[in-house]
Amino acid sequence: MNNKESDDWLYEISPKRKLIDLNFKEIWQYRDLLIMFVKRDIVTVYKQTILGPLWFFIQPLFTAIIFTLVFNNIANIPTGNIPPFLFNLAGITAWNYFNQSLTQTSNTFTANAGIFGKVYFPRVIMPLKTVISGLFKFGIQLLILLVFYLYFLFQGFDLQPNSNLLLFPVYVLMMALLGLGAGMIISALTTKYRDLTVMVGFATSLLMYISAVPYPFSEVNEKIPSLAWLVKYNPLAQIIEGFRYMILDTGIFTWSGFFYTLVVSIGLFLLGLIIFNRTEKNFIDTV
Numbered sequence: 001m002n003n004k005e006s007d008d009w010l011y012e013i014s015p016k017r018k019l020i021d022l023n024f025k026e027i028w029q030y031r032d033l034l035i036m037f038v039k040r041d042i043v044t045v046y047k048q049t050i051l052g053p054l055w056f057f058i059q060p061l062f063t064a065i066i067f068t069l070v071f072n073n074i075a076n077i078p079t080g081n082i083p084p085f086l087f088n089l090a091g092i093t094a095w096n097y098f099n100q101s102l103t104q105t106s107n108t109f110t111a112n113a114g115i116f117g118k119v120y121f122p123r124v125i126m127p128l129k130t131v132i133s134g135l136f137k138f139g140i141q142l143l144i145l146l147v148f149y150l151y152f153l154f155q156g157f158d159l160q161p162n163s164n165l166l167l168f169p170v171y172v173l174m175m176a177l178l179g180l181g182a183g184m185i186i187s188a189l190t191t192k193y194r195d196l197t198v199m200v201g202f203a204t205s206l207l208m209y210i211s212a213v214p215y216p217f218s219e220v221n222e223k224i225p226s227l228a229w230l231v232k233y234n235p236l237a238q239i240i241e242g243f244r245y246m247i248l249d250t251g252i253f254t255w256s257g258f259f260y261t262l263v264v265s266i267g268l269f270l271l272g273l274i275i276f277n278r279t280e281k282n283f284i285d286t287v
Helices: 024-029 031-044 054-074 084-105 125-154 163-190 196-209 217-223 225-232 235-248 255-280
Strands: none
Touching: 024 031, 031 125, 054 084, 054 125, 084 125, 084 163, 084 196, 084 235, 125 163, 163 196, 163 235, 163 255, 217 225, 225 235, 235 255
């Protein structure tokens, strides 16, 4: 027997030794599995529902209508020259992608403990497929936003995007990194503290209201200046405001806020990846 033992194996599975280990080569080897999970998410999420894919349309529209009635008609929060419904729909569209990425990633270990304990594949594929499949829903809701954008444009409203629209892919990336990073951290913590899964839904509801989703950032500076820092240093609020700014040309945009958000997004993702990789080694003993 002259053949070496190492020649008998196509792949060698070993525990992660690096703190930050996003093995793109291994993920590429399992790309078919990733694609299958993405397709499954898109097809089966609404397969056993009455309205099916219509929920993609109904949820943002009804939320935008409620925000318009409560915050703009009752609370009289101004949106400038922008129709309140379109203003709210733009913020909700951006928020929904982050929210889905966070909430569905936050239970990665507990929801997939069965499959993780039986077969090996790169565990990071599970949170990645959530972020990628979320782009499908995000794209549909962007289409809804475009339809109403054109409607109000033909109604005579002065609507126009600005040159910051070129930053659109970066904003989508920042939303994905924030949701993915925070979700992986929460997922790691829920392996020991199960009650965190209940807190996620409550916390995201509160987070929406300090992320400038139902109001312009300028209103916080004017009416509650003592709490303006809470919104200003919230990276998600910077994303929502920047998203509206590049599409509707309204709101506040600063390059310092943009780069601050980009740095925080990358930092949170790397921190989440470190915690995720450390938890992956022994989570099956605690789940």
